[in-house]
Each structure stands twice: as structure tokens, then as C-alpha cells.
Amino acid sequence: MKAADTQDVKNLLLREHDEYRQLVERHHQLDDRLHELTERHFLSDTEQVEESTLKKRKLALKDQMEMIVRDYAASHA
Numbered sequence: 001m002k003a004a005d006t007q008d009v010k011n012l013l014l015r016e017h018d019e020y021r022q023l024v025e026r027h028h029q030l031d032d033r034l035h036e037l038t039e040r041h042f043l044s045d046t047e048q049v050e051e052s053t054l055k056k057r058k059l060a061l062k063d064q065m066e067m068i069v070r071d072y073a074a075s076h077a
Contacts, residue, residue, distance in 0.1 A: 009073050010065075020068050027061045030054050 013020040034054045037047055 005073070006069060009069050013068060013072060017068065017072075020065060023061050023065050023068075027058055027065070030058045030061070034058070 014024060034051065037043060037051045037054070040047070043051060
């Protein structure tokens with residue numbers, strides 16, 4: 001699938017697919033928190049663990065979103 005087609009599917013899913021939209025929203029929330037942490041000059045041990053956990057959760061969410069995009073594209077090809 002071309003990049004433009006992929007973006008079209010993502011835009012469609014954002015409008016019409018509740019689960020996809022919720023995953024995107026959660027991904028943005030985690031990204032916002034991660035940016036807050038990365039702007040600090042020093043992270044406590046707890047914040048370092050949180051940062052690592054946030055990165056893993058974001059990747060897991062991205063994998064879920066991409067699976068939905070692939071499944072949708074395959075079923076509507």
C-alpha cells in the first residue's frame with residue numbers, strides 16, 4: 001500500500017473506528033507525558049522507569065493501530 005493510501009485509511013479510521021480513535025488518543029497522551037519527561041535535565045529513578053515504560057506502551061499502541069490499518073486495507077482492497 002502506498003503512503004498516501006495508508007494515510008487515507010488512517011484518516012477514515014479516525015472518523016469511523018472507535019477503537020482506532022481511542023488508541024490514537026492514548027498514544028498522544030503517552031507522547032505528551034514522554035515529552036514532559038524528556039524536557040527535564042534530570043530524571044529521578046522513578047521517572048527513568050516511567051520514561052522506559054511509556055516508550056514501550058507507545059510502541060505497543062502503534063503496533064495495534066498498524067494492525068487495524070492493515071486489516072482494514074486488506075478487507076477493503
